[in-house]
Amino acid sequence: NPAQRWWRDAVIYQVYVRSFLDSTGDGIGDLAGVRTGLPYLKKLGVDGIWLSPFYPSPQHDHGYDVADYREVDPVYGDLAEFDRLVADAHRLGLKVLLDIVPNHCSSEHPWFRAALADGPDSAARSLFHFADGRGEHGELPPNNWRAMFGGPAWSRVEETEGGAGQWYLHMFTPEQPDLNWRNPAVRADFDSVLRFWLDRGVDGFRIDVAAGLFKHPELPDSPDPAADERTRDSVNPLAWNQPEVHQVWREWRALCEEYTAHDGRDRLLVGEVSVRTPSEQAAYVRPDELHQAFFFHLLTARWDVDTFRKVISEALTDIAGTGSTVTWVLNNHDQVRTVTRYAAEPGGAGPAESAGGLGPARARAAALLMLALPGAAYIYQGEELGLPEVVDLPDEVLTDPIFHRTGSREKIRDGCRVPLPWSGHASPFGFTSGTDAARPWLPQPEWFAEHATDRALADTRSFWHLYREGLALRRSLPQLGEGTLRWLDSPPQVLAFVRGDGLVCAVNFGTEPVPAPVPGLPLLASGDCPAGTLPGSTAAWWMGTPESR
Numbered sequence: 242n243p244a245q246r247w248w249r250d251a252v253i254y255q256v257y258v259r260s261f262l263d264s265t266g267d268g269i270g271d272l273a274g275v276r277t278g279l280p281y282l283k284k285l286g287v288d289g290i291w292l293s294p295f296y297p298s299p300q301h302d303h304g305y306d307v308a309d310y311r312e313v314d315p316v317y318g319d320l321a322e323f324d325r326l327v328a329d330a331h332r333l334g335l336k337v338l339l340d341i342v343p344n345h346c347s348s349e350h351p352w353f354r355a356a357l358a359d360g361p362d363s364a365a366r367s368l369f370h371f372a373d374g375r376g377e378h379g380e381l382p383p384n385n386w387r388a389m390f391g392g393p394a395w396s397r398v399e400e401t402e403g404g405a406g407q408w409y410l411h412m413f414t415p416e417q418p419d420l421n422w423r424n425p426a427v428r429a430d431f432d433s434v435l436r437f438w439l440d441r442g443v444d445g446f447r448i449d450v451a452a453g454l455f456k457h458p459e460l461p462d463s464p465d466p467a468a469d470e471r472t473r474d475s476v477n478p479l480a481w482n483q484p485e486v487h488q489v490w491r492e493w494r495a496l497c498e499e500y501t502a503h504d505g506r507d508r509l510l511v512g513e514v515s516v517r518t519p520s521e522q523a524a525y526v527r528p529d530e531l532h533q534a535f536f537f538h539l540l541t542a543r544w545d546v547d548t549f550r551k552v553i554s555e556a557l558t559d560i561a562g563t564g565s566t567v568t569w570v571l572n573n574h575d576q577v578r579t580v581t582r583y584a585a586e587p588g589g590a591g592p593a594e595s596a597g598g599l600g601p602a603r604a605r606a607a608a609l610l611m612l613a614l615p616g617a618a619y620i621y622q623g624e625e626l627g628l629p630e631v632v633d634l635p636d637e638v639l640t641d642p643i644f645h646r647t648g649s650r651e652k653i654r655d656g657c658r659v660p661l662p663w664s665g666h667a668s669p670f671g672f673t674s675g676t677d678a679a680r681p682w683l684p685q686p687e688w689f690a691e692h693a694t695d696r697a698l699a700d701t702r703s704f705w706h707l708y709r710e711g712l713a714l715r716r717s718l719p720q721l722g723e724g725t726l727r728w729l730d731s732p733p734q735v736l737a738f739v740r741g742d743g744l745v746c747a748v749n750f751g752t753e754p755v756p757a758p759v760p761g762l763p764l765l766a767s768g769d770c771p772a773g774t775l776p777g778s779t780a781a782w783w784m785g786t787p788e789s790r
């Protein structure tokens with residue numbers, strides 16, 4: 242039943258709830274705001290939404306520190322509002338995915354509070370990774386692991402009877418203790434969390450840190466702590482990508498299949514699988530494990546024709562054995578936005594702080610390329626507006642724990658999380674309203690006016706219309722979505738391929754025009770594209786047969 246396999250070529254829109262639309266005037270986006278925005282997303286033409294975490298949380302990492310997996314944080318609404326959002330989305334034919342965070346919880350979660358209160362050797366401590374320190378008085382951490390957001394991956398607790406005691410493991414901030422997935426109580430609780438939300442009608446989950454969960458059982462020293470610290474990425478082979486994790490995904494998949502068997506609707510598990518190679522990543526995508534894993538090697542690819550060809554080829558080769566499809570992504574809430582990223586690449590010539598230079602043209606071309614590739618795709622809110630990164634937020638407003646823990650602005654993520662501009666000429670640009678509306682939780686630059694949704698909708702040359710038309714063609718043309726891709730011979734700066742029986746996509750990574758691979762005007766192009774020519778920094782789609790060269 243093809244309808245059941247809706248996810249194989251779905252395009253999902255990532256909603257960063259905090260920054261989408263604020264219905265209460267507190268300057269923070271909320272679930273009611275998302276509900277108000279659904280018709281906008283329907284018009285754009287996506288198949289569904291993924292909601293960033295909205296659970297009760299002290300917000301040390303904007304909700305990726307969950308204190309209660311079965312509730313809505315009052316800042317974002319309540320369960321009744323959540324139910325209305327799901328009902329409205331389904332009425333519009335939009336799927337709803339939740340973000341689930343199984344690797345760690347909040348230090349305010351009742352389990353962790355109990356672990357602190359109950360002391361060493363308690364049942365509550367065995368839900369986490371507590372260990373005695375090294376050194377004469379246990380004053381050194383149990384091993385040399387580094388946390389992803391800087392500093393040691395261990396913090397020491399004060400015991401209730403007084404004095405420094407054991408250490409606990411946290412691969413992210415100290416407010417995000419890692420759960421012990423070898424404890425069956427952890428597994429059982431997450432099963433019940435999945436059921437809780439599936440029973441409320443959700444269509445699946447985006448799984449945070451899906452290559453985490455298990456650590457080497459003996460917690461030995463990392464072979465290269467300097468690399469762990471420097472890259473702040475999942476490179477420590479003892480902390481990530483342990484074989485046991487696959488058993489959890491098999492259990493979660495079986496649970497999803499149980500719901501599908503009941504009503505015929507596929508539930509989706511899409512993993513944020515940060516591993517080193519595309520083939521390591523493809524190992525998570527199996528008929529009995531995850532349906533999808535974000536393919537981050539496209540997101541991290543430099544603006545370079547050979548790099549793009551290589552990562553796309555690898556993705557297609559690696560997925561072939563899995564029975565699934567590739568999950569393409571160019572932007573998310575952790576990464577510098579494409580417009581700014583590509584402007585900073587050689588020849589991009591963009592002033593770092595704006596949408597200048599070739600950044601926008603390249604981002605438009607990359608979008609059209611992504612929508613032409615076989616498989617599924619994710620769009621991050623604001624991508625459809627061509628929003629640049631806000632790179633000049635003052636230190637005082639930054640909220641990212643990466644900044645506060647490392648003291649460095651490198652890799653900080655606030656700049657892609659600034660609240661969306663909807664309308665008007667000045668902040669808050671319709672993001673928040675009401676007579677005593679608070680300012681948006683991160684300040685919006687004046688130039689956001691150029692990118693507001695009202696302007697984007699009114700201008701047929703906007704990013705918005707490119708995404709809308711690309712998505713509409715994906716729906717109407719059988720050549721797009723799932724199916725075959727065949728590379729075409731092309732000039733050195735050009736990536737060209739044909740989909741199915743005769744949809745040609747070509748991207749010119751260079752700056753000089755080249756002859757188009759197909760005569761006549763394109764169906765859709767990311768920039769001005771006269772018949773017979775493909776200008777620099779432009780992508781286009783044609784129907785027809787490529788001219789032999």
Ligand code: TEU
Nearest residue numbers: 302305342389413449450515574575652
């Ligand atoms: O990110 C996991 C992760 O590996 C990040 O370190 C990511 O690689 C980094 O932010 C890129 O700069 C997930 C979430 O997407 C992120 O927002 C959370 O902060 C993190 O998990 C912890 O839950």
